Amino acid sequence: MSELSFEQMLDESFKTIRNGEVVEGTVIGVKEDEIILNIGYKADGIISRNEYSNDSNLDLTTVVSVGDTMEAKVLKVNDGEGQVLLTYKRLAAEKGNKRLEEAFENKEVLTAKVTQVLDGGLSVLVEDTRVFIPASLVSDSYEKDLTKYQDQEIEFVITEFNPRRRRIIGDRKQLLVAKKAEMQKELFARIKPGDVVEGTIKNVTDFGAFIDLGGADGLLHISEMSWGRVENPKKVFKAGDPIKVLIKDINGDKIALSLKFEDQNPWLHAAEKYAAGNVVEGKIARMTDFGAFIELEPGVDALLHVSQISRAHVEKPSDVLSVGQVVTAKVVDFNGEEKKISLSMKVLEPAAEETAETTEE
Numbered sequence: 001m002s003e004l005s006f007e008q009m010l011d012e013s014f015k016t017i018r019n020g021e022v023v024e025g026t027v028i029g030v031k032e033d034e035i036i037l038n039i040g041y042k043a044d045g046i047i048s049r050n051e052y053s054n055d056s057n058l059d060l061t062t063v064v065s066v067g068d069t070m071e072a073k074v075l076k077v078n079d080g081e082g083q084v085l086l087t088y089k090r091l092a093a094e095k096g097n098k099r100l101e102e103a104f105e106n107k108e109v110l111t112a113k114v115t116q117v118l119d120g121g122l123s124v125l126v127e128d129t130r131v132f133i134p135a136s137l138v139s140d141s142y143e144k145d146l147t148k149y150q151d152q153e154i155e156f157v158i159t160e161f162n163p164r165r166r167r168i169i170g171d172r173k174q175l176l177v178a179k180k181a182e183m184q185k186e187l188f189a190r191i192k193p194g195d196v197v198e199g200t201i202k203n204v205t206d207f208g209a210f211i212d213l214g215g216a217d218g219l220l221h222i223s224e225m226s227w228g229r230v231e232n233p234k235k236v237f238k239a240g241d242p243i244k245v246l247i248k249d250i251n252g253d254k255i256a257l258s259l260k261f262e263d264q265n266p267w268l269h270a271a272e273k274y275a276a277g278n279v280v281e282g283k284i285a286r287m288t289d290f291g292a293f294i295e296l297e298p299g300v301d302a303l304l305h306v307s308q309i310s311r312a313h314v315e316k317p318s319d320v321l322s323v324g325q326v327v328t329a330k331v332v333d334f335n336g337e338e339k340k341i342s343l344s345m346k347v348l349e350p351a352a353e354e355t356a357e358t359t360e361e
Helices: 006-013 089-107 175-191 352-360
Strands: 022-031 034-038 043-049 069-076 083-089 108-117 121-127 129-134 153-162 167-171 197-203 207-210 217-221 242-251 252-259 279-288 291-297 300-305 325-337 340-344
Touching: 043 340, 069 089, 069 108, 083 089, 089 121, 089 129, 089 153, 121 153, 129 153, 153 175, 167 175, 175 252, 217 242, 279 300
Parallel strands: 043 083, 129 167, 217 252, 300 340
Antiparallel strands: 022 034, 022 069, 034 043, 069 083, 108 121, 108 153, 121 129, 153 167, 197 207, 197 242, 207 217, 242 252, 279 291, 279 325, 291 300, 325 340
16 A cells, blocks of 8 residues: 555545535735635635625725634635635625525514615615515505615515526615504504594694694695685695694594684683673784674684674775774673674774764863
8 A cells, every 4th residue: 555645634634615615714915906815725715705795896905804714615625726616796795695585585574774875765675685675566656766874784585586587676665654554453442532642743734734643644624724814725734843732623534633722712711701891902813794703712703794894884884994903992792602793993983973062072
């Protein structure tokens, strides 16, 4: 039996490796574009920048240090120069694909950071594997600008998994819809007409404001915004502001809201303030051919009939009065049940005889 040469014995002291095998090694050298690994083989393993990352400008010295341990996959046992060509990114992609396949099959909720905002949606990375979330599946409502999601961690599920076609699709929308449905169920079980709840103004229109109550939206109609008049809701309310509202009515999934709290009802003390005989001051809110409506305070209007404007003949209120004008008048009738108050300016004017007597003197 012939004795083994030193080189043969040295070769046999090292493990054998094959193409496609996963090996573990220790970093013994790193350059900007190359990592050198001791993989326990007679030749060192080399990971080029292109086989570490898809970022062609990545400086490998910023992500790997001498002494680090890492796994890689053998691409070629001998690259022609006696070195073993390895890949890190392909192994990571395989691990990522396997992780995503399991998540797809188990309908698992994943969390990942948004790495890129694209024209058609968001891109996230799960263990170095790209998942695309189309714009239509990002939210349960239309969002024109998705840039706010950049670098944010979001939850989603995998709804389509086809790595061969490089098509891995995520869906965030269904999680939001499910969460909102659960919140809606909890909200309707908790609230009832007469409750005062806190919400956030979601949207303001010409006819009212939609309030997010945490699970469902309620409508605060313009007629319920104040005991007085609100001409333009957009001048009073702003989206995003917190607000405390009264649940006026619940009809199916529709919630009617109000800011007319009963303890603030101006008619509670109107009988005393506007009793017949009292002289009051108010602002002309609107006019018709038969009279002018005077706002005594927000929520309390009184009628000044055309016949009660002056002792002199007045054809139309607009001939002598104008909207916004402040007038002084006397209460001649108060009807609390029907919330009607009648005023007279005429009775405060001196009688013709008194005027004549004053003139003679």
